[in-house]
Amino acid sequence: MPYAQISNLDFKDIKTVLKEYMRSQSDFTDYDFEGSVLSNLLDVLAYNTYYTAFNTNMAVNELFIDSATLRDNVVSIARQLGYRPRSVTSPTAYVSLKVDYTSSTSDTEVILKEGTGFVASFNNRIYQFVTPSNVTAQVVNDSATFNNILVREGTFLTNTYTVNTSNKTQRFILDNRNIDASTIKVSVTVDGSTISEPYLLADNILDITGDSKVFCLNEIDDQRD
């Protein structure tokens, strides 16, 4: 039997190899004629081989970070190497504003709460900004001035989950895509308490103990975290 070029990814080449095989034995004839039933069967075999070879080729490509084309696969391989890809980054602006009371007040400070929205327009497009954290300004002479407060484009969202302590591998999936991961804040409230405790993002597992207040962040499919 002649050497079979098994790396062929072309239908015609695969069929030619199958014909070469047929030629090397004498059980079957008329495979060379396109109208024959055997030629039809060779088409089916060649297509099956072609389909499998193509599928294998694509699947193996996705196993290596150099040749993977689907983001989910690249992220998965990068995770094994200890990397987490950057998320999208929300545009940032710094704005100053002044709050004037219309009448005399005894307030000593004004709090601009996290999630407060601002709307900007440019070239007939509307851009929505929010404050990512509380900002406090002192009231002086019935007015409060906020200088260079940071606002980020996007929407401020809060997701609440219930921890299932019996599930040791519980994940909390943020269903929104395109989250700026650097703005993710996690706080945990014990059942029955009103005080929430902030948890910090852990980049690695060094120095983490059972009492560490940390959370781990990974990108999963569809660019969700």
Add this chain to the structure above:
Amino acid sequence: MTDDLLSVKDKAAIKQSIMNLLLTQKRERLYNPDLGSSVTDMLFEPLDYASAAIIQTEVANVLGQYEPRIRVLDVICTPDIRLNGFNVEVHFEITGRNDAPQQINFVLERTR
């Protein structure tokens, strides 16, 4: 070979191949869209001698192009009102042999 499947050989294989070619529609075979004939399309044309002539030409062309084992001597196609189809006779000889000319007859009918 277990003989679970019977294989046809010689003249029978050629006749089977002829039928396969004529009843295969163009673009039906993978990666070989030109293979086949358009006789099945013609079955929905008027049942007259004009359509029969087109089928006759098509049969001769297809066999001349894709079945090098034969030489077509004659193709006769006649409309059959009773069967609502076309009677086709193909006369051919097998190339490279001194056999008597062969003949294959079949009826092309619309299937709904």
